[in-house]
Amino acid sequence: MSLLLTLSGVNTFYDRLHVLKGASLHVNEGEIVALLGANGAGKTTTLRTVCGLLRPASGQVSFAGQSIVGRSPEALVRLGITQVPEGRQIFGPLSVQDNLLLGAYGRGRRAQRTEVPGDLARVFELFPVLAERRHERGGSLSGGQQQMLAMGRALMARPRLLLLDEPCLGLAPLVARQIMETIVALRAQGTTILLVEQNARAALRIADRGYVMETGKVVLEGTSEELVRNKDVRRAYLGKDYDEV
Amino acid sequence: MTASALLQFLLTGITVGSAYALVALGFTLIYNATGIINFAQGEFVVLGGLLFFTFAEVLHWPLAVALAAAVIIVALIAVIVERLAIRPLMDHPVLSRIIITIGLSVILRGSAKLIWGVDAHSVRPFSGDASLMIGGAALQVQYLWVMGLTALAVIAVRLFFDKTITGKAMQACAINAEAARLVGISVPRMVQASFALSAGISALAGAVIAPVTFASYDAGIVLGVKGFCGAIIGGLGNGLGAVLGGVLVGVLENLGVGLAPTGFAGLQDAFAFLILLLVLFLRPQGLLSRQRTEGV
Ligand SMILES: Nc1ncnc2c1ncn2[C@@H]1O[C@H](COP(=O)(O)OP(=O)(O)OP(=O)(O)O)[C@@H](O)[C@H]1O
Ligand SMILES: [Mg+2]
Numbered sequence: 001m002s003l004l005l006t007l008s009g010v011n012t013f014y015d016r017l018h019v020l021k022g023a024s025l026h027v028n029e030g031e032i033v034a035l036l037g038a039n040g041a042g043k044t045t046t047l048r049t050v051c052g053l054l055r056p057a058s059g060q061v062s063f064a065g066q067s068i069v070g071r072s073p074e075a076l077v078r079l080g081i082t083q084v085p086e087g088r089q090i091f092g093p094l095s096v097q098d099n100l101l102l103g104a105y106g107r108g109r110r111a112q113r114t115e116v117p118g119d120l121a122r123v124f125e126l127f128p129v130l131a132e133r134r135h136e137r138g139g140s141l142s143g144g145q146q147q148m149l150a151m152g153r154a155l156m157a158r159p160r161l162l163l164l165d166e167p168c169l170g171l172a173p174l175v176a177r178q179i180m181e182t183i184v185a186l187r188a189q190g191t192t193i194l195l196v197e198q199n200a201r202a203a204l205r206i207a208d209r210g211y212v213m214e215t216g217k218v219v220l221e222g223t224s225e226e227l228v229r230n231k232d233v234r235r236a237y238l239g240k241d242y243d244e245v
Numbered sequence: 246m247t248a249s250a251l252l253q254f255l256l257t258g259i260t261v262g263s264a265y266a267l268v269a270l271g272f273t274l275i276y277n278a279t280g281i282i283n284f285a286q287g288e289f290v291v292l293g294g295l296l297f298f299t300f301a302e303v304l305h306w307p308l309a310v311a312l313a314a315a316v317i318i319v320a321l322i323a324v325i326v327e328r329l330a331i332r333p334l335m336d337h338p339v340l341s342r343i344i345i346t347i348g349l350s351v352i353l354r355g356s357a358k359l360i361w362g363v364d365a366h367s368v369r370p371f372s373g374d375a376s377l378m379i380g381g382a383a384l385q386v387q388y389l390w391v392m393g394l395t396a397l398a399v400i401a402v403r404l405f406f407d408k409t410i411t412g413k414a415m416q417a418c419a420i421n422a423e424a425a426r427l428v429g430i431s432v433p434r435m436v437q438a439s440f441a442l443s444a445g446i447s448a449l450a451g452a453v454i455a456p457v458t459f460a461s462y463d464a465g466i467v468l469g470v471k472g473f474c475g476a477i478i479g480g481l482g483n484g485l486g487a488v489l490g491g492v493l494v495g496v497l498e499n500l501g502v503g504l505a506p507t508g509f510a511g512l513q514d515a516f517a518f519l520i521l522l523l524v525l526f527l528r529p530q531g532l533l534s535r536q537r538t539e540g541v
Pocket of ligand 1: 037039
């Protein structure tokens with residue numbers, strides 16, 4: 001398997017607050033990798049550093065073999081990195097369809113005419129409820145539907161690497177499961193996925209590998225089976241009841 | 246006051262108000278894209294009028310060409326101004342950028358004074374001096390041009406926001422700049438586009454109103470203030486509100502002049518503020534409630 005994304009020794013600051021303290025991880029092409037950790041561990045900061053919203057003070061970030069430090073998010077979307085941000089961040093006043101079309105904004109005029117209509121149809125196939133409500137305001141959708149919209153919008157960019165920041169936060173269990181199934185389906189279609197989740201159990205169920213972050217560093221890594229079996233992970237993130245399952 | 250006199254003030258009010266409406270819309274476009282109140286907005290109007298004067302009256306270009314050239318040049322000036330004076334301050338508080346626009350207005354006004362002098366320049370109406378008589382009131386044909394072109398510009402802006410992907414991308418920037426970047430929209434480019442659009446329609450206002458009011462280097466302050474009042478009255482950030490607000494300011498100040506006892510007519514410019522205060526007192530969020538995200 002070839003390396004798609006590599007972070008090595010990445011340090012990221014918010015002004016003077018040192019948040020990522022030498023974080024290192026990698027994602028292979030075609031993998032689902034889970035990034036776990038408690039509140040404030042630096043998971044979101046890691047994703048924001050990868051997608052170009054934050055610039056690391058030092059360390060290397062490379063994508064498909066080239067360094068991407070200092071590239072703008074706009075440029076990285078064109079390169080194949082798309083983030084579904086924490087809290088969905090859809091364009092509430094715009095229609096569902098416009099949200100999706102804007103997802104393909106970075107793809108150039110030719111693609112807008114030739115490929116985008118087909119991609120839109122595929123997103124509607126993946127999330128039929130979005131097709132039903134395509135003319136409604138994005139903001140009028142339920143939480144789960146907004147998450148689908150945020151994912152659909154990201155897919156319209158045809159990403160090679162999809163960054164998902166807590167896609168199941170605040171969703172009913174059934175909807176959360178549906179989102180997780182969609183992630184698996186996307187990977188089957190060839191999209192590589194870096195998934196941030198607080199719900200370690202759900203994330204490790206679908207991921208190939210995982211990393212555990214604590215206060216800005218990766219403290220543990222392994223395959224999903226290794227992490228599920230690991231004592232520290234079980235105590236800190238899986239809870240006691242996991243033993244009974 | 247007779248009915249025909251009332252009608253006369255109303256027609257004049259709608260005409261002048263149309264120009265205010267375009268200025269108000271100009272304020273709204275820049276405000277939505279950047280959060281800036283652009284105090285140089287009135288200067289864009291003045292430059293539009295003066296350039297149109299030069300092209301049409303001095304160089305004798307065909308009217309349509311002169312109009313288009315004035316609009317495009319002012320839009321380009323706005324793009325340059327944004328690039329040199331606003332963008333470098335992108336990481337600074339919005340207040341510093343607002344204050345920069347005050348400086349810009351002084352510079353633009355000074356330049357206009359150097360180039361065109363202190364005299365007011367008169368510009369011929371687009372299609373002769375003819376007037377139509379309606380119910381005892383005279384309707385100059387130029388008034389129809391002002392109203393018609395304003396309506397066209399407002400519709401065009403509306404279609405741009407509703408129907409084009411660029412227009413939607415501009416809205417997306419105003420709604421959530423970070424999410425816009427994550428779908429590949431360059432926010433600086435959209436800000437630039439909104440300055441161009443905003444300045445272009447303000448220049449259009451300056452050009453079409455020039456035959457009615459003369460073009461002079463120092464008219465920008467008053468025009469800017471009236472347009473600003475329109476934008477606030479409509480609910481700052483609401484494009485349609487801004488257009489209605491602008492027309493309302495024009496109509497009420499002209500009716501006010503007509504209805505005021507003789508001797509008070511000189512207070513015309515104060516009416517805009519009076520209306521503004523009244524609206525802010527009765528309906529602080531503006532006539533149409535605040536919807537920052539809509540273009541028009
Ligand atoms: N915009 C910001 N400005 C300053 N500090 C921030 C900012 N965003 C996050 N932080 C701080 O950086 C640290 C890491 O935050 P981050 O959002 O990356 O954590 P997280 O792992 O995503 O947590 P959560 O599970 O709550 O989303 C926290 O201490 C947080 O307070
Ligand atoms: Mg987070």
